Amino acid sequence: MSRVEARGLGVVLGGRAVLAGVDLRADAGEWLAVIGANGAGKSTLLRALAGLLPHSGEVLVDGTPVRGLRPRERARLLAYAPQTPALPGDMTVFDYALLGRTPYIPHLGRESRADREVTGSVLERLDLTALAGRTLGHLSGGERQRVVLARALTQRASVLLLDEPTTALDLGHQQQVLELLDRLRLADGLTVVTTLHDLSVAGQYADRMTLVADGGAAATGTPEQVLTEELIGEHFDARVRVVAGTGGRPQVHLERP
Numbered sequence: 238m239s240r241v242e243a244r245g246l247g248v249v250l251g252g253r254a255v256l257a258g259v260d261l262r263a264d265a266g267e268w269l270a271v272i273g274a275n276g277a278g279k280s281t282l283l284r285a286l287a288g289l290l291p292h293s294g295e296v297l298v299d300g301t302p303v304r305g306l307r308p309r310e311r312a313r314l315l316a317y318a319p320q321t322p323a324l325p326g327d328m329t330v331f332d333y334a335l336l337g338r339t340p341y342i343p344h345l346g347r348e349s350r351a352d353r354e355v356t357g358s359v360l361e362r363l364d365l366t367a368l369a370g371r372t373l374g375h376l377s378g379g380e381r382q383r384v385v386l387a388r389a390l391t392q393r394a395s396v397l398l399l400d401e402p403t404t405a406l407d408l409g410h411q412q413q414v415l416e417l418l419d420r421l422r423l424a425d426g427l428t429v430v431t432t433l434h435d436l437s438v439a440g441q442y443a444d445r446m447t448l449v450a451d452g453g454a455a456a457t458g459t460p461e462q463v464l465t466e467e468l469i470g471e472h473f474d475a476r477v478r479v480v481a482g483t484g485g486r487p488q489v490h491l492e493r494p
């Protein structure tokens with residue numbers, strides 16, 4: 238169980254401050270959805286949290302700055318799945334997912350039977366067992382996306398940072414992946430931070446949401462507090478109607494102007 242926090246996070250890309258002074262927190266076992274318009278800086282925020290981008294400010298896990306940790310130690314705490322990773326086309330699904338075990342394999346050592354078992358069970362949970370021997374170059378977009386998620390899950394980190402984990406998935410697989418994440422969160426206490434474009438889906442699964450706009454966290458709170466017609470209208474430049482859905486969670490519908 239781990240809490241992840243950003244304090245005063247700033248990122249400069251191409252000479253421009255994409256993020257400045259961002260504060261953000263996901264408590265242990267919580268699901269935080271990062272939302273915002275195209276180009277707002279959601280992916281940048283996740284990559285900075287994962288330690289993949291130079292940044293100012295601090296990222297802390299359970300109060301400890303991750304800056305001082307070695308990459309292997311950091312990888313055991315934080316697993317990151319990018320939106321559109323470059324994948325080695327000739328590597329098999331199993332071997333790619335097994336890469337998530339790297340932080341546990343001794344230097345110059347080989348993976349253990351336990352590492353292969355973890356990998357096998359993650360593939361099974363993501364409906365990928367039948368594809369284990371296939372090479373990545375021969376997969377559909379949705380299959381590739383589930384393989385990237387599999388690699389993040391085999392890492393067995395306590396914090397999952399997932400950039401748009403469901404964009405390429407059909408409805409059934411979207412639900413399967415989101416439900417699996419929710420079960421892992423509840424059963425194993427994983428902390429989930431994910432960007433999600435579908436605001437209604439984000440509102441159904443997230444405990445809390447952070448709306449990124451103008452380089453900062455423009456709003457943070459429960460889905461009911463963040464998914465309002467006013468905030469969405471202002472920050473997405475969209476006209477929407479928000480209604481209470483299952484369990485009172487907000488459903489966002491586009492309205493024709």
Ligand SMILES: Nc1ncnc2c1ncn2[C@@H]1O[C@H](COP(=O)(O)OP(=O)(O)OP(=O)(O)O)[C@@H](O)[C@H]1O
Nearest residue numbers: 250251252255273274275276277278279280281282
């Ligand atoms: N390497 C880079 N150099 C310069 N600018 C960059 C670089 N990478 C991203 N940007 C810019 O930073 C801003 C934030 O990009 P980011 O990918 O984080 O947005 P996002 O909120 O994830 O967008 P989307 O919803 O479209 O995926 C954008 O304006 C983008 O053009």
